[in-house]
Amino acid sequence: MSQRLPETTSRTGLLVGLALGVPVVAYGLRGTVVDADDTHPAELARWVVGLAVINDLLVIPAAILVAWSLRRVVPTTVWPPVRAGLLCSAVLTAVAVPLIAGLGNDPHNPSLFPRNYATGLTAALTVVWVAVVALAAALRRRVRQQRPSG
Amino acid sequence: MSPGYESSLHETRTAAWLGMALGVTFGLCFFTGVWSHLAQDPPSWFEYPARPAGLYRITQGVHVASGFAAIPLLLAKLWVVHPRFVEWPPARSVLHAVERLALLPLVGGSLFQLFSGTANVARWYPWSFFFPRAHFWVAWVTIGVLVVHVGAKSVATRDALRRAPRDPASVTASPQERRAFLGGVAAASIGLVTATVGGTFAVLSPLSVLAQRRPGVGPQGLPVNKTAAGARVTETAVDPGYRLEVVGRIATPLRLSLADLRDLPQHDAELPIACVEGWSTSARWRGVRARDLLALAGVEGDDTEVLVESLQPTGRYRASTLNPDQATDHDTLFALELNGEPLHIDHGFPVRLVGPNRPGVLQTKWVSRVTVR
Numbered sequence: 045m046s047q048r049l050p051e052t053t054s055r056t057g058l059l060v061g062l063a064l065g066v067p068v069v070a071y072g073l074r075g076t077v078v079d080a081d082d083t084h085p086a087e088l089a090r091w092v093v094g095l096a097v098i099n100d101l102l103v104i105p106a107a108i109l110v111a112w113s114l115r116r117v118v119p120t121t122v123w124p125p126v127r128a129g130l131l132c133s134a135v136l137t138a139v140a141v142p143l144i145a146g147l148g149n150d151p152h153n154p155s156l157f158p159r160n161y162a163t164g165l166t167a168a169l170t171v172v173w174v175a176v177v178a179l180a181a182a183l184r185r186r187v188r189q190q191r192p193s194g
Numbered sequence: 195m196s197p198g199y200e201s202s203l204h205e206t207r208t209a210a211w212l213g214m215a216l217g218v219t220f221g222l223c224f225f226t227g228v229w230s231h232l233a234q235d236p237p238s239w240f241e242y243p244a245r246p247a248g249l250y251r252i253t254q255g256v257h258v259a260s261g262f263a264a265i266p267l268l269l270a271k272l273w274v275v276h277p278r279f280v281e282w283p284p285a286r287s288v289l290h291a292v293e294r295l296a297l298l299p300l301v302g303g304s305l306f307q308l309f310s311g312t313a314n315v316a317r318w319y320p321w322s323f324f325f326p327r328a329h330f331w332v333a334w335v336t337i338g339v340l341v342v343h344v345g346a347k348s349v350a351t352r353d354a355l356r357r358a359p360r361d362p363a364s365v366t367a368s369p370q371e372r373r374a375f376l377g378g379v380a381a382a383s384i385g386l387v388t389a390t391v392g393g394t395f396a397v398l399s400p401l402s403v404l405a406q407r408r409p410g411v412g413p414q415g416l417p418v419n420k421t422a423a424g425a426r427v428t429e430t431a432v433d434p435g436y437r438l439e440v441v442g443r444i445a446t447p448l449r450l451s452l453a454d455l456r457d458l459p460q461h462d463a464e465l466p467i468a469c470v471e472g473w474s475t476s477a478r479w480r481g482v483r484a485r486d487l488l489a490l491a492g493v494e495g496d497d498t499e500v501l502v503e504s505l506q507p508t509g510r511y512r513a514s515t516l517n518p519d520q521a522t523d524h525d526t527l528f529a530l531e532l533n534g535e536p537l538h539i540d541h542g543f544p545v546r547l548v549g550p551n552r553p554g555v556l557q558t559k560w561v562s563r564v565t566v567r
Contacts, residue, residue: 050363052350053293061345065338072334084323096302104276108198128378135266148317152423155412164403
């Protein structure tokens, strides 16, 4: 790291936070252990740690890689709406996948998941990218107008 | 700056704004979640109130909506602070090491809460533990570690949000860059909530293309959570020999047929079914008031607790409890009709419990026994 990150940890604040927060953590851990028949602590701990590891080592680096590659082809002016469109698409898709795959379907219950979620996701993504294109066009127009004509 | 971290948005001020927004959404999730557990598993010192009737559908709707809203906020926050993840040396002091170690349960716990909540709404359970209990206890751990984190970052957050921070290094992005980025994150939050909230906020239902339910879709215009087939009551619920038993600490034990129940004074109530998964729909119910039934059984006074059991042979939610406030409420019904028709079997035919301000899982269906305690 060529540049040192600013110091953001307050010693006093951390000590106060520990005094207030540790009892709350202890209460949660105690409950997890007392209810071990329901909470399956070992498996639960694997989920909590696993999701942190997947996020820090895969999800965020993948997002950085996608952004880094796209920034070479997308003009700087229109990058903010494109980035927002990518984030919207990612979260909408992530939420839609279990619905589209029908991972929780119950054949007895027609009132559950009453929509076509593939169509729904397609519609949502269309709205997102139409908005991105419209915003990008507006931004480019503004930049052209600001440029002195010669 | 290391490759990949060139963006000027990896700054304390942007992290501070996202942190504040996360504090609000996580706070809402935590308090509404604890409220929901108080409704379902009340400790001895707490009497969950029967009123206002529509409170639970609001608290639980807010719970699920703020959880969805937090997803883009959390991902954005974790991207903004990611350079710190690869910081070297990993710790500058013992306290700094403590602060960084606390990030593992904070990040893991936050991701787990949002992932498991979203999966629960999708009815997808890729684990063996019991979701509500795990989600509840991890919430306490996560909120506890969040308190530690907020304490540690309180001074830097306040400073970074000042017009002229004492530490100039905490602001590296231009206001335009920051606004464009945070605007995009806000758009993702609003979009995701809009896409999911229509199951309870019916006005937005046409836009909620990813909602688990649709108000008005279901037998008799009401969505169903547990079906008769799922509860294995398809035969017992329609058995002509069905009787509702009223037993326990009472003067006159009762055994009432469906015809007996129809002969009792009927009462109407407009009450929502509000599911813990965030959907809710209001409906018109008609049936026998719980307090009338208890009076018929010779129950006197209003300090009675009532256990309501279902024909459903097994399952965690086959029975529920009415506390004295709920048992005596004028809208707590043993309902026989829904929206003007006899209950559909999936809505609890012949008799279901329905009361104000109760989570859907406690609106016990296919009621077979009422025990006064």
